[in-house]
Amino acid sequence: MKNTKRNDIILVLILLVSALLVWLCFSLFSPAGDYVVVNVDGKETARYPISEDKEVRLESENGYNILIIKDGKADVTDASCPDGLCVDFHPISKDGETIVCLPNKTVVSVEAGE
Amino acid sequence: MKSRTKTVALLGVCAAAAMMLSYIESFIPSVVYGVKIGLPNIVIVYLLYKVGSAKAAGVSIVRVLLTALLFGSVMSLWYSLAGAVFSLLIMTLLKKIKAFSIVGVSVMGGVAHNMAQVAVAVLITGVGAIAYYLPALIVGGITAGVFIGIAGATVVKRVDI
Known part of the structure; x- marks a missing residue:
C-alpha cells in the first residue's frame, strides 16, 4: 500500500x-499576434490591429461584450451574459489565443498577419 | 455476484446512480471554464474495482448515451463518449499493472478524459489553438481525479456487492 x-x-x-x-x-x-479578430455566430464581424489601443462594444443578438485593446493585449472587461466567463479570461496577445463568450456566440481571437 | 439476474439488476442500479450524479452535477457551477468534477465517475471507478472493466464500460456507455439523450445534444455525446471510453481504457491498463492506488488510477483517468475531449474538440472545430487549454485541463483532470479517487476508494471499501 505504501x-x-x-x-x-x-x-x-x-x-x-x-x-x-x-x-x-x-x-x-x-509568435505574438498582429490582429484581434471578432467572430459572432461563426462569422467574422471585425478585425483590429493589436498595436492600436481601442475600446469597442461588440453587439450580438443576445447582448454585448466590451473589448479593450491596450498595450498589445486584448481583453473582454464587461459583458451582458450572466456567467461572465469571458470576463474571467486573461488578456490575450499571442497567435491563436481566444476568448469565448458562449451565451453571445462571440469569439475574440488573436491572429498573426497574413 | 451469483446469478445473472442479480448482475443485470445491479448494473442497472449503478447506471441509474451514475445518471443521477450527472444530473446533480449539472447544478454545480464550473469553477474553471468547462472543467467539471465528473461525479458519475465515482460509480465507474467503483464498478471497475468491484466487477471489472467490461461491466464498468457497459454502465459507462449506457450512462453517457442516456444522459446525452435526456440533457445533452449530439455534439455533447461525442465529447462525453470519447472522454468516457478513453479514460476507462487508461484506467483499466493502469489498474492491471498494479503500481498505483485507486487515487492514482483515477487521476490518470481524469487526465485521459480531458485529453480525449481536447482531441475531439480539435477534430470537430479544426481549431488547433484549442490545445492551449491542455495545461489547464491536465491540472483540472488531476484535481477531479484525486477527488473521484478518494470518493471511489471510500465507496469500494464500504459498499459491498
Missing part, C-alpha cells in the same frame, strides 16, 4: 510537470 501511494504522488508530479512544459512551449514558441 508503495502505490508513493507512485501516485510521482504520477501526479509527472503530470504537473508535463502540464507546465506544454504551457511553457505554448507561451515561449508561439
Whole structure:
C-alpha cells in the first residue's frame, strides 16, 4: 500500500510537470499576434490591429461584450451574459489565443498577419 | 455476484446512480471554464474495482448515451463518449499493472478524459489553438481525479456487492 501511494504522488508530479512544459512551449514558441479578430455566430464581424489601443462594444443578438485593446493585449472587461466567463479570461496577445463568450456566440481571437 | 439476474439488476442500479450524479452535477457551477468534477465517475471507478472493466464500460456507455439523450445534444455525446471510453481504457491498463492506488488510477483517468475531449474538440472545430487549454485541463483532470479517487476508494471499501 505504501508503495502505490508513493507512485501516485510521482504520477501526479509527472503530470504537473508535463502540464507546465506544454504551457511553457505554448507561451515561449508561439509568435505574438498582429490582429484581434471578432467572430459572432461563426462569422467574422471585425478585425483590429493589436498595436492600436481601442475600446469597442461588440453587439450580438443576445447582448454585448466590451473589448479593450491596450498595450498589445486584448481583453473582454464587461459583458451582458450572466456567467461572465469571458470576463474571467486573461488578456490575450499571442497567435491563436481566444476568448469565448458562449451565451453571445462571440469569439475574440488573436491572429498573426497574413 | 451469483446469478445473472442479480448482475443485470445491479448494473442497472449503478447506471441509474451514475445518471443521477450527472444530473446533480449539472447544478454545480464550473469553477474553471468547462472543467467539471465528473461525479458519475465515482460509480465507474467503483464498478471497475468491484466487477471489472467490461461491466464498468457497459454502465459507462449506457450512462453517457442516456444522459446525452435526456440533457445533452449530439455534439455533447461525442465529447462525453470519447472522454468516457478513453479514460476507462487508461484506467483499466493502469489498474492491471498494479503500481498505483485507486487515487492514482483515477487521476490518470481524469487526465485521459480531458485529453480525449481536447482531441475531439480539435477534430470537430479544426481549431488547433484549442490545445492551449491542455495545461489547464491536465491540472483540472488531476484535481477531479484525486477527488473521484478518494470518493471511489471510500465507496469500494464500504459498499459491498
